[in-house]
Amino acid sequence: EIVLTQSPGTLSLSPGDRATLSCRASQYMSYTYLAWHQQKPGQAPRLLIYAASSRATGIPDRFSGSGSGTDFTLTISRLEPEDSAVYYCQQYGSSFSFGGGTKVEI
Amino acid sequence: EVQLVQSGAEVKKPGESLKISCKGSGYTFANYWIGWVRQMPGKGLEWMGIIYPGDSDTRYNPSFQGQVTISVDKSIGTAYLQWSSLKASDTAMYYCVRRPGNQPFDYWGQGTLVTVSS
Numbered sequence: 112e113i114v115l116t117q118s119p120g121t122l123s124l125s126p127g128d129r130a131t132l133s134c135r136a137s138q139y140m141s142y143t144y145l146a147w148h149q150q151k152p153g154q155a156p157r158l159l160i161y162a163a164s165s166r167a168t169g170i171p172d173r174f175s176g177s178g179s180g181t182d183f184t185l186t187i188s189r190l191e192p193e194d195s196a197v198y199y200c201q202q203y204g205s206s207f208s209f210g211g212g213t214k215v216e217i
Numbered sequence: 218e219v220q221l222v223q224s225g226a227e228v229k230k231p232g233e234s235l236k237i238s239c240k241g242s243g244y245t246f247a248n249y250w251i252g253w254v255r256q257m258p259g260k261g262l263e264w265m266g267i268i269y270p271g272d273s274d275t276r277y278n279p280s281f282q283g284q285v286t287i288s289v290d291k292s293i294g295t296a297y298l299q300w301s302s303l304k305a306s307d308t309a310m311y312y313c314v315r316r317p318g319n320q321p322f323d324y325w326g327q328g329t330l331v332t333v334s335s
Contacts, residue, residue, distance in 0.1 A: 146321035148262075155312055155325040156262065167323065199262055203321045206278070207252070207264040 113138050113202050115210035123216045130187040132213045134200035139180050144204030147176055147185045150212075151196045159198075160185065192217050219243040221251075221313050221326035228332045229303050236299040237329045239313030246294040247271040250316035253287060253298045256328075257309045267316065268296060303333045 114137040122130055134145070143163035148156040158167040160176035163183055173188045187194055195217045200210040224238040239251060252267035266277040270291040277287070289296045296313060311329050314322035 144319070144321070148322075155328050157325060158321060158323050161321050161323075201262075201321055203316075203319075206276070207267075207322075209262040209264065212261045 113140070113205050113208055115200050115202060115208055117198075117200060117210035117213050119213060120211075121214045121216065124190055126190055126192060126217060128190045130185075130190055130194075130215055132185040132187075132198055132215075134178075134183040134185070134210050136181045136183070136202060138205075140202060140204055142204050143179055144202055145176075145178070145183050146201045146203060147174075148199045148201060149196045150199065151193075156199065187215070190215075190217055219315070219324050221315060221324055223311075223313055223326040223329045226330040226332070228334070230335055231303060231305055231333055233303050233333075234299070234301050235303055235331065236297050237311060237331065239296045239298075239326050241294050241296070241315065244315075247291045251289065251296040252314045252316055252322060253285075253296075254312045254314055254322075254325075255281075255309045256312065262312075265298070265311075270294075270296070303331075305333050305335075307331060308333050 116135045118133045145163045147160040150156040164176045175186045177184050197212045197214045199212045220242045222240045247270045250267050250269050253265040255263045265281045266287045268275045268287045270289045286299045313326040315324040
């Protein structure tokens with residue numbers, strides 16, 4: 112089982128700031144089957160990024176993903192108040208697993 | 218428009234059985250995997266299992282194997298998650314998700330809150 116570890120646990124930033132979220136895998140991922148989901152309070156999650164760096168339909172370009180192997184990053188440039196949420200990484204190359212989440216407070 | 222619509226909130230007693238549902242629309246239901254994800258109160262996301270409606274091929278997270286049963290009725294575009302004997306620790310929000318081929322979960326249902334309390 113691939114274990115995903117996300118850091119930091121909580122990120123407190125201001126509107127217009129840049130957020131950098133990390134997701135580290137316990138095993139090398141030879142395929143970039145890594146996704147990011149956003150969950151706002153009281154809502155179901157929604158897919159933001161797949162294949163480590165491809166934006167899902169309708170996702171603004173201030174969200175970007177990068178990384179390979181064991182280290183992946185979600186970057187949110189120019190934070191907006193509606194970006195307050197918990198962000199989860201998910202691997203889907205070896206069964207499925209989620210990271211523990213990073214809460215972004217704005 | 219792709220939609221996954223789940224059944225409503227449930228309040229049950231320990232030991233009771235339960236079956237919740239997830240109806241897919243706006244796409245060819247039989248061609249996409251449907252999974253279930255648990256979120257316990259204040260906690261993160263856990264993948265429980267997944268089923269392919271086309272042939273009912275089902276895979277479980279070992280942590281949930283034997284604890285729940287996933288099934289599907291493709292004639293009505295609906296997937297199910299069921300318990301035969303609920304425990305208080307089953308109290309959680311349960312989401313169904315769609316998975317296209319070798320892709321991540323791309324659509325989520327609105328969630329079904331299950332509360333188990335005596």
